[in-house]
Structure formats: C-alpha cells, structure tokens
Amino acid sequence: IIGEGNQGLQPVGVAGELCIAGVGLARGYLNRPELTEEKFVNHPLVPGERIYRTGDLARWLPDGNIEYLGRIDHQVKIRGYRIELGEIEAQLLKLAPVQQAVVIAREDGSGQKQLCAYIVAEQQMTVSELRGELSRELPGYMIPSYFVQLEQMPLSANGKLDRKALPAPEGSVPTGTEYVAPRTAVEAQLVEIWQEVLGVGKVGIRDNFFEIGGHSLRATVLIAKIHKEMNSRILLREVFQSSTIEQMAQLIEGRERIAYASIPLVEESEYYAVSSAQKRLYILSQLEGDGISYNMPGIMK
Structure with missing residues (x-):
C-alpha cells in the first residue's frame, strides 16, 4: 500500500493505493500502451521491478489484514x-x-x-x-x-x-416549488444574477438558492455581483435568511442604494508600502529570528 504520488509504503492504519508486485505480475495490457504506462509503474523500493496500481483505496490493519476503503477515482476533494x-x-x-x-x-x-x-x-x-x-x-x-x-x-x-x-x-430534479416568473425590475435583475452565479437556465422567484445549486462560496459571489450590478449591499447571513429572489428583492427595495467602488490599480513601483499584517510579520521575525512558521508552500503549473 503506497502513498499518493508513489512516495513509498504507508504505515499501518494509513490509507493509500493498493498495489500488486511479484513474479506473477502481468506484463501489461494487450495493445493498450498508454494504460499500461499509467498502471504498471516503477517499484518505489526495488529498482528494476514494477508494481501494478489497482486504483483501490486500502489500509493495513494492526492484525495484518487489509481493509478495502473504496475506489480512489471515486474519491474527490471539494x-x-x-x-x-x-x-x-x-x-x-x-x-x-x-x-x-x-x-x-x-x-x-x-x-x-x-x-x-x-x-x-x-x-x-x-x-x-x-x-x-x-x-x-x-x-x-x-x-x-x-x-x-x-x-x-x-x-x-x-x-x-x-x-x-x-x-x-x-x-435537474424539480425543486418542488411552483415556478413563478419575476414581476418587478428588481426581481428580473436578480434572476439574471442567480442564473449567472448558479449556471442554471430557469429560476423562479420562489426557488431556494441552496436547493438549486447554491452554497456558501457561491453566496459570497452572489453578494459581490448584487453590490456591483445593483448598487445594493446584503449580508451573507441574509442570503441564508432570505434565500429566495422574492425575499431578496424585498430586502433590496427597502434599502438605500450604495454605489459600487472597485479597488483602483496602483502604479508600478520598485517597492510598495507594507500592509498592517505585513508589518506584524516583520516585527515578529525581528523578535523571534528566522523561522518557517509563516511559510506557505505551494505548487503552480
């Protein structure tokens, strides 16, 4: 059982991909060189040998048995x-x-x-x-x-x-709510914004945002678009409390307009003034010396 990226054996209790090796290992898939290259890879511990990646997620148990946990290709990160x-x-x-x-x-x-x-x-x-x-x-x-x-x-x-x-x-499956078309200009504009944020074709004013594909991240995008396109500001908790276009339109119609102002681009410069957060990190580095507490590794393709 190896870790992600063919990095070596996993310890007992830690999940990884189940792989097969040994004298009985097949040479590959017949007439399928690309699949063979993908599934039959170099052995991470024995030079010159190969292992077969099953695509199964498993882990060793303390008693020596292997527990099957499912398919790796059926596991996603969202x-x-x-x-x-x-x-x-x-x-x-x-x-x-x-x-x-x-x-x-x-x-x-x-x-x-x-x-x-x-x-x-x-x-x-x-x-x-x-x-x-x-x-x-x-x-x-x-x-x-x-x-x-x-x-x-x-x-x-x-x-x-x-x-x-x-x-x-x-x-998609019906929401269980009867379709009601927009009746006012505010509702019509909200329908367009919802369709863009949710990527759906038809939205009624009584459809629930969270029942037709919405979630907290999309709610923040929705708030930003409403502020930019309708000059009205609503809070994140209000999206959860007033989760239909009908309710949201009532909020917007009862409030004063707040002009949207984008953050201006600064001119190119050899250096820029640091933010308050950056000042704090600088002071801490001066007090504590070198360290990696605030390092954030990342990979970009």
Whole structure:
C-alpha cells in the first residue's frame, strides 16, 4: 500500500493505493500502451521491478489484514473536503423510491467542482425531498449541488455504467416549488444574477438558492455581483435568511442604494508600502529570528 504520488509504503492504519508486485505480475495490457504506462509503474523500493496500481483505496490493519476503503477515482476533494462518492450513493439508495444512484463531481463554468447526483426512481422526486433525507445522515458539504432524475442510467457497450455519458445537470430534479416568473425590475435583475452565479437556465422567484445549486462560496459571489450590478449591499447571513429572489428583492427595495467602488490599480513601483499584517510579520521575525512558521508552500503549473 503506497502513498499518493508513489512516495513509498504507508504505515499501518494509513490509507493509500493498493498495489500488486511479484513474479506473477502481468506484463501489461494487450495493445493498450498508454494504460499500461499509467498502471504498471516503477517499484518505489526495488529498482528494476514494477508494481501494478489497482486504483483501490486500502489500509493495513494492526492484525495484518487489509481493509478495502473504496475506489480512489471515486474519491474527490471539494472546497477543501475529501469526499467518498460511494457514501452519498449509499444514502440515496436507502430511500425507498430510489432504484439506482450515481454521484460524480462536475466542473461548473468557473472551473469549480460541484457534486451532482443522478437517480433512477419509481416516482418523481423533488430536490427538497432528496436534500432533506440526505441532510439527516450527511454533513452539508456532502449534499450534492445538483440532482438529475433519469429514466435509466447510460451504459457502455459491455453493459457497465458510462459515467462520461451522464448528462449535464440542466435537466435537474424539480425543486418542488411552483415556478413563478419575476414581476418587478428588481426581481428580473436578480434572476439574471442567480442564473449567472448558479449556471442554471430557469429560476423562479420562489426557488431556494441552496436547493438549486447554491452554497456558501457561491453566496459570497452572489453578494459581490448584487453590490456591483445593483448598487445594493446584503449580508451573507441574509442570503441564508432570505434565500429566495422574492425575499431578496424585498430586502433590496427597502434599502438605500450604495454605489459600487472597485479597488483602483496602483502604479508600478520598485517597492510598495507594507500592509498592517505585513508589518506584524516583520516585527515578529525581528523578535523571534528566522523561522518557517509563516511559510506557505505551494505548487503552480
């Protein structure tokens, strides 16, 4: 069991990718050199030998057994949380009407990954039903942003689930709220902003922001766009308290307009005045001497 990036063996109890080595190891995949290169890699401990990467997540137990934890390609990281997609699928399958369930991570227009759940059910289900049931067992960050109900799951030629053929979430599950069109100019402008932030085609003024793909990060983007395009400022907690366009429009209409002012660009210079936070770090470095407490490593491609 090796760590991420083929870095060596994992200690007992620490999860990693299950790999196979030894005299019985196959030479590779027949007529598939790219897949062979991906899966059959150099042994991290024995020069000249190779190991096969199974794609399975596992860990050693103290008694010498290996515990299987799921597929690595079914594990995703969204907004800083590592999520096992199979856990969400298992909770969906506990719902009586649901016959099949698949959860994947899709990138939205801004390149951010969002959880999208696909279900096949005996009856039409609503977002509020699905979110309500899942929230009883799962934390908020594991609740999918989108739900899509299908008549049947797409299959490949050999009868397996074809995840790449799953449709984009435009045809999402109904929210359970009757569609009401915007009635005022403020509501109409909010509809346009919501559609842009959420990446959805149709939004009613009584749809709940958090039931049609919204979350806390998107709420902050929403606040910024409302301030910039409507010259009105609302608080983050107010997005949670007034989570429909109808309620949000009432907030905006009852407030004074606040002109949006962007931060001006400074002219190029050999040096710039430090901020208060930078002054603090400088003083600490002078008092404590050299250290790496405030170093922040990162990798850029």
